[in-house]
Amino acid sequence: MLRSFRLRLLHLSCLLLPAGLLAQTTKVAPPAPVLPLPTPQQLAWHEMEMNAFVHFTTNTFTDLEWGYGDEQPAIFNPTQTDAGQWARTLKETGFKTMILTCKHHDGFCLWPSKYTEHSIKHSPYKNGKGDIVREASDACKKYGLKFGVYLSPWDRNRADYGSPSYVTYYRNQLKELFTQYGPVFEMWFDGANGGDGYYGGARERRRINGATYYDWPTTLQMVRGIQPNVIFFSDAGPGVRWVGNERGVAGETNWNTISTDTLYAGKPNINTLLNTGSPDGKQWVPAEVDVSIRPGWFYHAKEDSEVKTPEELFDIYLTSVGRGSTLLLNVPPDRRGLFHENDVKALRGFAALLKKEFAKNLALKAPVKADSYRGKQPAFAARNLTDGNKATYWATDDDKTTGNFEITLPANSTVQYIVLQEYIKLGQRVKTFTVEAWQDGDWKKITEGTTIGYKRILKIAPTKTNKIRVNITDAKACPVISNVEIY
Template sequence: MKKTNLVLAGLLTCSMAMAQKIQPYGALPSKAQVAWNDMEYYMFIHFGPNTFTNKEWGHGDEDPKVFNPTRLDARQWARTAKLAGMKGIVITAKHHDGFCLWPSKYSTHTVRESAWKNGKGDVLAELSAACKEYGLKFGVYLSPWDRNHPEYGTANYNQVFANTLNEVLSSYGPVFEQWFDGANGGNVKQPYDWDLFHKVVYKNQPNAVIFSDVGPGCRWVGNENGIAGTTNWSTLNVKGFSPGLGGPPTKSLNEGNEEGEKWVPAECDVSIRPGWFYSPETDDKVKSVNTLLDIYYGSVGRNGNLILNVPIDREGLIHPNDSTRLMELRKVLDASFKNNLAKKAVVTATDTRKNTAEVKVAHLTDGNNSTYWATANNVTKTTIKLSFPKPVTFNRLVLQEYIALGQRVEAFSVDILENGKRKEIARETTIGHKRILRLPDYTTTEVYINITDAKACPVISEVQLYEAPGMLATPEIHRSKDGQVTITAASADPEIHYTTDGTTPALNAPLYVPKTQISLPGGGVVKARAFLRKTNAASPEVTADFDVAPAKWQVTAPAGNADAAKAIDGNTTTVWVSEKIAQYPHQLEVDLGETLTLKGFTYTPTTNDHIGGVIYGYAFYTSADGKNWGQPAATGSFANIKNNPVPQKVSFAPVAARFVRLVALTPATEKESRASIAELSVITR
């Protein structure tokens, strides 16, 4: 009888354990994907011939000897990334121009043919060793598009690329991420054998996470602004899609697909400068700390990973302006997430799974995202409560799901206790690996996190509260059509000081008085900083470099289109859109009102996807009389403008002219019938 009771007890215990075990939900991440998500923030490096030619997309016809960094120091790159708080580096081992940063035996367009180290150098070897030294993970970008290789566009090319890929992935140690894009442009199209490419990756690097529009390891977020959707599922429907033009809709890339077929989390790519490759003209265009913070909270804070591009300069170093900004960002992030107030709280929950040793309320505030709390199987709505013995002030809330068991939470809200009553302060959707809410300052003794909807029992690993320091907003500099400059700052009581002589503004520089104007019709450089005297806080410096103002300009064609004036009004938020006709080309002609010596032009595209019409192929003409135009002063294409719609500067040999004509030859988006211009300007300085 005693033996029977023991058997029954054992069976009952086993049954209870089985009944309480948390079952995975939906598509699940691999161990490599979980580790990848934990990295959160790492560096992208664009480096190659484009660094020396001021191009975003090289044509593959560059003399390889142009690549000659005189002080290349991969240890400086790795040291900078480490000090910035980044966990790894992904480098453009081969971009679209086909230039290889290692001496590939499958190409004649490599560092071996360059002037750098007399052709004896290997950038990948140096960076791989530097990453190992500084405890960083190493990743590579290899573009399948090759504008140099003679086999591109033939039946043999896929094997050539596979061999090239195999060469890299078998030679430089562990690779945490293999970056692919689907670029397939120019006059020659190449059907890519993605199955073959993936087999090569996994043969050499079984734990590598493969990036593309459809993964399979992680996905492009659908923009190059570094911003994920406020709703962001790590799951994606991939059947019928392929990298590049065959990718999923932008909305799916940005938000994922609820109940998606595969676990393909979002990676948010963005450059610290306007372009991806280094250009001296962008030394003063490094993104502000405030902008980088917006990007951080829009990526890492929305269930994505942030890959921040920091281009290498022509000496072979990370430029001081970039590294300084990275350290400023690190300082703010460290201060923002230094003290987890939730650790001081008494944590309770309305529903906690019983008879499961792994599930504890205490795990919610232990600072370890590999432990978790969960509800019972049939409970998908619940509340976690943080109670404090004394009032606390917070403005950041961090939530994390235990993603190894799937992404579950569909919606949640946050309440605080205020004047004896609960007050809702936030209502959001998904959580995933990490969700960070930026909130106003709230002071309270009770915080409630309400899971209002979930696909299965919520499994939460972390709840954290922080009081981040306030930030001084970076000034914004604007100029009107007639050349009058104004400066604004969205910050409480800032004192703005500016200069027009190229020097850095300090408190002894001219004070900008709101609503006054600085007259610069002929162009010039304005620099500004915001200050708070009571704390000695100062914003990063912001610079605006203006050319001649369009005060005298008139649109001469298309005739009768009043909206065309929006292309030359000095305001990039207004956009001229051509009339809807069957096909390109479109053109805009402008009378400058005076004869100027032109050295180039600038095309600013719209960033509004709903407007569209971004121009890719162009021809730019000049004329002395508006009748005789001759050959174009410049022709070409705005590389990568669809994904990175930043102002495009094009230089040409100086020419005296009064009239200009921009012809839009091809659109950046297939099947687009219209062209648009947010701003057209000329370069005279």
């Protein structure tokens, strides 16, 4: 009888509670994931934001971009190679990974591979005892960078290129790199396959079927068996895809999702598809933005005056990292084996510009309110947007694919950049949004966009305001936003 009375009393008290307070007493589940989702390795890749390419081989000494394959190893003779200078410069200027061209299309190997004589062991460098891959890997460890390898599938030197034995050769070299040089964060291979070459003296043009010749699934499975956490870049992934150009520009609409079974060489408008991704893509394969600090990928003295300026690099940052991709910037060593002074100066200027433009986040810990939040639960409230914690987020109820939040700045300030981030552990959702500033007693639209993804940086005309409002106007499911920054 007493138990029955207590239950009736509890029921009565619930009826008397305000609706909002009652909702807070009921646990609400987090939003269901919107598939596909990034792997832990892909999440780590997203958070790198800026990685570096290092193109270095016989081309550095022949003034070519693509070596023919008949270059003599003796031509490779850098006199002051210092991989520590590469890694130190990259670390100091904000880069997280260094990817080395261990073998380019010319077939010359920067390590003493036991499977070929066309390598550094027959060069004058350190009297044939040198190993650039070892030096680069060790330098990355010393300066706290991740290490990546580029191994060209095409080999214009090998006599057996085009036959099954070459695929065995290629896999054997991958085994060397992945067993002897420490952890490899990213493996890079591109789509330049087949054409004219030296081919052991044949001097002819060879064609291969890029879709079947290399049997990539078997090769990647082999590499994963050695280092399970490696992320693979190729034109279509499976870990990271090409962005469709080498200008440093990701799509303003940039979905991390794409259906890899729809991609093939020669597909009409494939570069556009790679640039934008697909909202209904079946795999999470984000775009990596590869671009060189110089017109070419290898060092050429004639390009010393054509190094991209800090301002140009900053603009590329906004069209790569600022559009939800990761920047892969190539910095090629010169014939001494050093990053050229002009390149170093540009990198330092770029780093200083980044620091200056993003010096103070006006939104950090700022008051924020939303038109609604999930189940009226604090775990999903708007305050999560400005708490500086990437593990928290604002989310709406499942039946709402729109919503807005308003941030009040500490004072009337000049705003030039808005940074938005989705909580991509639950998938990419936002299709369109607008941003407004409070001016002259009213809201005025200052910019708009489509996708957000891991990070979206919006550069606007300098705007004086004390309040910013973001309106999510369409999404695949309830929006889930983890971070907002204002500069």
